[in-house]
Amino acid sequence: MTSSMLNLGRLxxxxxxxxxxxxxxxxESAQWFSFWAARGEEYARLGAExxxxxxxxxxxxxxxxxxxxxxxxxxxxxxxxxxxxAGQRRKVELYDLAAPNMDPPAERVNVPIDDTEIPxxxxxxxxxxxxxxxxxxxxxxxxxxxxxxxxxxxxxLLARGIATYAFDGPGQGELFFSVKLQPDFERYSSTVLDHLxxxxxxxxxxxxxxxxxxxxxxxxxxxxxxxxxxACVSWGGFFDMADWDNRAIHARxxxxxxxxxxxxxxxxxxxxxxxxxxxxxxGLRCPTLHHHGALDFIQLDQIDRLRTGAFNAPLDIIVExxxxxxxxxxxxxxxxxxxxxxxxxxxxxxx
Amino acid sequence: MTSSMLNLGRLxxxxxxxxxxxxxxxxESAQWFSFWAARGEEYARLGAExxxxxxxxxxxxxxxxxxxxxxxxxxxxxxxxxxxxAGQRRKVELYDLAAPNMDPPAERVNVPIDDTEIPxxxxxxxxxxxxxxxxxxxxxxxxxxxxxxxxxxxxxLLARGIATYAFDGPGQGELFFSVKLQPDFERYSSTVLDHLxxxxxxxxxxxxxxxxxxxxxxxxxxxxxxxxxxACVSWGGFFDMADWDNRAIHARxxxxxxxxxxxxxxxxxxxxxxxxxxxxxxGLRCPTLHHHGALDFIQLDQIDRLRTGAFNAPLDIIVExxxxxxxxxxxxxxxxxxxxxxxxxxxxxxx
Numbered sequence: 001m002t003s004s005m006l007n008l009g010r011l012x013x014x015x016x017x018x019x020x021x022x023x024x025x026x027x028e029s030a031q032w033f034s035f036w037a038a039r040g041e042e043y044a045r046l047g048a049e050x051x052x053x054x055x056x057x058x059x060x061x062x063x064x065x066x067x068x069x070x071x072x073x074x075x076x077x078x079x080x081x082x083x084x085x086a087g088q089r090r091k092v093e094l095y096d097l098a099a100p101n102m103d104p105p106a107e108r109v110n111v112p113i114d115d116t117e118i119p120x121x122x123x124x125x126x127x128x129x130x131x132x133x134x135x136x137x138x139x140x141x142x143x144x145x146x147x148x149x150x151x152x153x154x155x156x157l158l159a160r161g162i163a164t165y166a167f168d169g170p171g172q173g174e175l176f177f178s179v180k181l182q183p184d185f186e187r188y189s190s191t192v193l194d195h196l197x198x199x200x201x202x203x204x205x206x207x208x209x210x211x212x213x214x215x216x217x218x219x220x221x222x223x224x225x226x227x228x229x230x231a232c233v234s235w236g237g238f239f240d241m242a243d244w245d246n247r248a249i250h251a252r253x254x255x256x257x258x259x260x261x262x263x264x265x266x267x268x269x270x271x272x273x274x275x276x277x278x279x280x281x282x283g284l285r286c287p288t289l290h291h292h293g294a295l296d297f298i299q300l301d302q303i304d305r306l307r308t309g310a311f312n313a314p315l316d317i318i319v320e321x322x323x324x325x326x327x328x329x330x331x332x333x334x335x336x337x338x339x340x341x342x343x344x345x346x347x348x349x350x351x
Numbered sequence: 352m353t354s355s356m357l358n359l360g361r362l363x364x365x366x367x368x369x370x371x372x373x374x375x376x377x378x379e380s381a382q383w384f385s386f387w388a389a390r391g392e393e394y395a396r397l398g399a400e401x402x403x404x405x406x407x408x409x410x411x412x413x414x415x416x417x418x419x420x421x422x423x424x425x426x427x428x429x430x431x432x433x434x435x436x437a438g439q440r441r442k443v444e445l446y447d448l449a450a451p452n453m454d455p456p457a458e459r460v461n462v463p464i465d466d467t468e469i470p471x472x473x474x475x476x477x478x479x480x481x482x483x484x485x486x487x488x489x490x491x492x493x494x495x496x497x498x499x500x501x502x503x504x505x506x507x508l509l510a511r512g513i514a515t516y517a518f519d520g521p522g523q524g525e526l527f528f529s530v531k532l533q534p535d536f537e538r539y540s541s542t543v544l545d546h547l548x549x550x551x552x553x554x555x556x557x558x559x560x561x562x563x564x565x566x567x568x569x570x571x572x573x574x575x576x577x578x579x580x581x582a583c584v585s586w587g588g589f590f591d592m593a594d595w596d597n598r599a600i601h602a603r604x605x606x607x608x609x610x611x612x613x614x615x616x617x618x619x620x621x622x623x624x625x626x627x628x629x630x631x632x633x634g635l636r637c638p639t640l641h642h643h644g645a646l647d648f649i650q651l652d653q654i655d656r657l658r659t660g661a662f663n664a665p666l667d668i669i670v671e672x673x674x675x676x677x678x679x680x681x682x683x684x685x686x687x688x689x690x691x692x693x694x695x696x697x698x699x700x701x702x
Contacts, residue, residue, distance in 0.1 A: 012368070018359060055691045058690065333394075
């Protein structure tokens with residue numbers, strides 16, 4: 001199991017230092033959670049010390065790193081739900097602590113929906129001038145990634161003048177406790193838009209949605225269902241779950257967990273009914289990028305289905321011959337490709 | 352030899368992506384140079400493409416990454432001087448290309464000395480207000496590190512409102528071609544100060560010097576010899592070269608190369624005469640931090656000598672029990688310790 005959890009490219013690109021990855025390489029599966037929990041607490045302690053001495057930026061970075069270690073402690077730890085839930089909560093707690101000391105800060109912006117709220121963080125480029133309305137990227141996590149995992153990617157967008165809003169939807173992160181994975185993720189992204197388009201920092205004409213892995217699927221559904229999205233990035237996403245039986249066992253277990261299903265058969269039924277672009281994809285009309293690795297376990301026929309279905313959208317497709325799932329193994333260049341594409345759609349680029 | 356060149360902690364913390372480090376792990380020694388040269392050219396190509404499409408920040412980051420790959424291609428490649436020199440020049444060329452597209456940009460500021468010039472780059476925090484004079488950190492490379500290697504560390508200082516100036520001194524980088532390692536490094540740092548203190552961005556009362564490895568030694572000598580330095584960080588530095596015979600063979604070879612000595616005996620004589628704090632250390636009066644790893648090949652008796660000699664300076668000494676040379680193996684926390692110390696000395700910190 002350690003090998004499925006130790007996704008070196010992903011953890012590294014999301015911000016885990018090499019020295020911690022090296023420490024994790026020799027772990028037995030059973031030690032995984034405790035190792036990362038201890039790393040998380042060590043960074044949290046160093047962050048708190050830095051804050052006490054007035055080093056706000058260092059405190060923000062170290063405390064965020066503590067949060068990220070907790071994210072990876074629990075992210076595939078479904079077989080011990082209590083520990084997973086405690087890890088999830090500790091991750092959120094540390095991210096909340098880090099948020100005001102990030103550069104730029106992350107503002108907790110929760111959006112009411114039904115009888116609960118969508119938890120999220122808004123970050124606005126430090127270069128924003130008074131009264132300026134900026135483009136926005138709404139960031140969607142996947143099966144076990146959450147709003148706290150996109151910090152490093154956000155920093156690149158923020159440096160290019162794009163505000164970011166990352167939130168947990170059904171079955172994800174904090175919202176998992178009240179809402180399990182269900183068919184209407186796009187209702188959550190639209191509710192988020194209702195709220196964010198009222199913000200003085202946001203230009204309602206330049207709002208994009210970017211999702212990774214399962215989040216890429218959600219991004220396609222969200223942009224298909226809401227014409228207010230002006231651009232869409234499916235980062236290693238997929239069209240439907242026809243290939244359920246080919247998914248790795250830890251991924252199917254994760255789906256069972258986030259759906260709250262009784263068993264894998266039940267999970268399969270819920271997931272295949274919930275995760276399908278077919279009913280809505282005709283509505284996709286905004287410029288859309290699907291970014292994919294040819295070595296991904298998600299097969300290329302998923303791209304064929306997207307290409308066929310999304311006939312109303314200007315569709316760009318990048319398939320990296322050497323890329324794995326989400327091209328985490330390719331380092332920064334895969335992320336820059338998506339960031340540059342977004343910059344072209346959302347920001348005036350002077351050539 | 353690959354294992355001495357593949358300093359994972361150093362390369363990673365200085366900015367080499369994990370995917371490239373992984374590619375390098377299986378190399379034979381003889382493949383090292385070509386591997387990194389190819390990585391460097393690939394990033395250079397991607398950077399040029401990004402620039403053509405108007406993506407200035409991505410171009411800056413990728414082209415800088417190309418430069419850094421070239422730095423590590425050649426950094427211990429003394430046995431083929433022509434390739435090493437070509438690599439050194441290509442690294443500089445790419446850094447010059449990246450410089451205007453960094454965030455904040457790096458300005459080429461060369462300082463005349465004798466019949467040549469000291470090559471260097473000045474970076475000023477983007478948050479600087481018109482007319483504001485900011486603290487400055489003068490950054491010194493070591494035996495085979497140069498002004499192009501400190502970019503990631505600079506970014507952390509810049510984010511905290513500290514301007515940076517990194518230059519090549521005798522025996523280093525570009526200056527190696529006209530000036531070999533010699534006893535008067537501190538004359539170069541003082542000449543740099545003569546020039547930089549005239550810059551409108553720099554507060555002459557808040558200028559520090561930070562050097563890594565051999566650069567840490569140079570930092571101690573520079574601050575001992577010039578009272579205009581208000582703070583000094585010796586990052587894995589040393590007091591003298593009494594332990595020449597214990598240095599690794601690749602390091603002794605590197606010293607032979609940068610001194611231009613005929614053989615190792617000659618190099619030993621030049622190095623031991625040139626690199627000794629004893630004659631000047633009494634002059635060290637500014638707050639000074641020596642940061643050290645207990646597992647360093649530089650023995651702790653070097654610290655004793657510093658402590659005894661620097662009796663006029665407020666001296667802080669951090670010895671990390673698990674740290675290797677320059678504590679590269681500890682990830683970001685070692686660097687944050689030095690950055691926070693500098694922030695305390697140079698920037699008003701509100702606790």
